[in-house]
Amino acid sequence: MKPPAPSGSAIQTNALQAMCRQVFGFRLAMIALAAPAALLGAAPGLPVRLVGAAVVVTFMGSYVLFRDWERFGPLLLRHPALLAADTLLGSLLLVTAGPQSTLAYVSVCTPLLAGLAYSWRGAAFFACLQGLVLLAVRGDVLLLAGLCVITGALGVTLRNLLLRFGAATQALSEARAGLAAAQAVEVERARLAREMHDSVATTLHGLALAADALAACDDPAETRERAELVARAARRAAAESRELLSDLRSQSYGGVRAGVDLTSELTNRVRDLTSRWQDSGIEAAYRSVGDGTPPVVPYPMARQLLSIAAEAMENAVRHAHPTRIDVTAGVHAGLLRISVRDDGRGLPPGTTLDGLRGSGHFGLVGMVERAAGVGARLRIGRGDGARGTEVRLEVPLGARR
Template identity: 35%
Template sequence: MEWDDPVGAARLGATFRLLMQVRILVTALTLALVPSELMTLETLLLLSGVGSLSAIVLFSWQQIVPSLLRHPVLIGFDVFVAYAVLEIGGVTGPFFLFTVVTSMLAGLLLVGRWLVAVCAMQVLLYFAAATGFGAARELVNFQTVVAMPAFYLVAGFAGARLRHLYDRQSQLEAARRAAEVVAAAAEERSRLAREMHDSLAKTLRGIAMSAQALPLWVDRAPARAAEEARRIAAAAEVASREARQLIEDLRDETFQQPLGRAVADVAAAWAEETGTAVTQRVDTGIDLPLRARYEVIAILKEALENVHRHARATAVEVCLTQETDRTVLRVRDDGRGFDGGQDLGRLLSGGHYGLVGMRERAHNAGASLSVDSAPRAGTTITVVVPDPGVESAGSVNLEVA
């Protein structure tokens, strides 16, 4: 696990801070538990010093942890601080607990021979402190000769296993991200295939059928033939626009960004292109699964395009928020609005194809779409995407006043 892995570094840093907090707590308990007859000035200064040093390390962990990872020898300083604690305070009692944290830090941050070296050095310095303290009867005790030195090995092993779990988790997450990229690419190919089948292919098929019938209308009803020709031209324009959109989607990397970042970028680019003022209230940390993300971004683009073509708005507001169990996108303009009733047929006859397309996209995303508009009162389009696991009918509600 490298320090430039944000998730792995966060885990490592959190554990390091926890160990520093444990050390500070042990120091405070030591000050409280040491009998007054043993609390010399030297002991008081030592415990105050190591407690303050631990606090400094705790608040500077972002600089210290990378340095220890790059230069393992620096942990030797902590080993000798631990020895000083044992030398002055003795190997028994709460003083010993302070030094065990060093072994666990070594297991967490170091690997291989560095960890072995630190544990071996701590065991040797432990015996040096024990013999130097003058408590010979303690050296023949099982606890002081075997059990307490073994704590250094156990703590080092625990730290090493914890580090191994973190490394393994980072590898699994990297593999998951790689798999998500592959799945996203496959989903994108499937989506483009669906788009070509559902939109472009059907449009072209309609053009072909109308063109086949056109000669008959020319002979039987020239006026009808002229009308059909205009429809064919309009359909060809629609097909051309759909083809351009598919090509743009192939080149557009917006859909690969997190939803919040993509919404902000789309709104900013549209404002720059059209010169219309856009107020953004977007939480850039919000994201959705690829398919829902694609449909929501496509709805946003269509909504902004409708504003540009039809609304004559002077200001637009784009909001993206995360509520308790849903993601909400809202696009509001101060344009002229419209009165189309709630009948989709009337919207189609009125040329509001974009609203129908947005309804279909909302259904594909498992979302609900509402349109609130009135003449000279602007239009508000709201898309609500439930969180995974929350049922939705993928409905559309055209609330046109």
């Protein structure tokens, strides 16, 4: 006979132990109620001593197992003979108190415990043993003996249900853990794709354009100027790569960075955009608006906000062909608002995220994902202007963390 469950199945073991403990609590109460009748029904002398000893042993055994099952329960599970001895001692009480007392409930509980603890073999053995004891005490208790068989079968059924439920729960937990790991990998892949697209890929694209212009230039002074622009773009790509790697390492090892001043960072991004696209004739400017200047923002959030603003500016230059780009930031009614507005040709009618994703344009998709990641609201449309596009990002000040 084996313990109720494998050592690794903590869920099944705990459930079976809890049920066994409750059954012993019920037996304890029934023995306490029947003990006076058993003592009064015993003959003076040795019989009453034997009955008294049986009362003490069965009562204390049930009490110990109910009170401290975690310590003594495994002993009972390893040695079914202890339950058999308890059954035989209980027969002394049945002889004196009679099956019509509350000890009848104790007799019915024994096969139930065997079914829970020892499976069907133990249930069959103890149901037969308890039935024989009842028939030996009094011959007209066939109904009670039949109940012992029924409770034994009930104990086995409960055991099997608990084991199957525990196995199903464990399988579900493992499936959820696997799904969570797969989702974490997918989220990390999407994040890396956004970082590469919005930083290094964008800079390399500008570097390629600058290199093309350099190849077509004949004037030495202009060639020198364009070569310097290529060098700056290359250094920026290297810096962005280092920044991306540094950010990944800081997230992996729990590094903490200081807050970021959005005003200076946005000013630098606008200045960098102007220098890279100076030949296009596009004017770009930054100004603070609203109820106050943008507050200092924690680095993880600032990285996402600045990436969204930079991507909005790049998209405007590449696709909208504007003459001017205005970047503003400030506090409006408890919201940190960042706006990138151009006077270009605007978004094509019927533009959707699924359509952009399907056609390989991931810039706008990445902006939406970044905004959702920091709890921001992103609006893309015409805005208040007669033409062009406005990308507006709003973050509750209480969401900064």
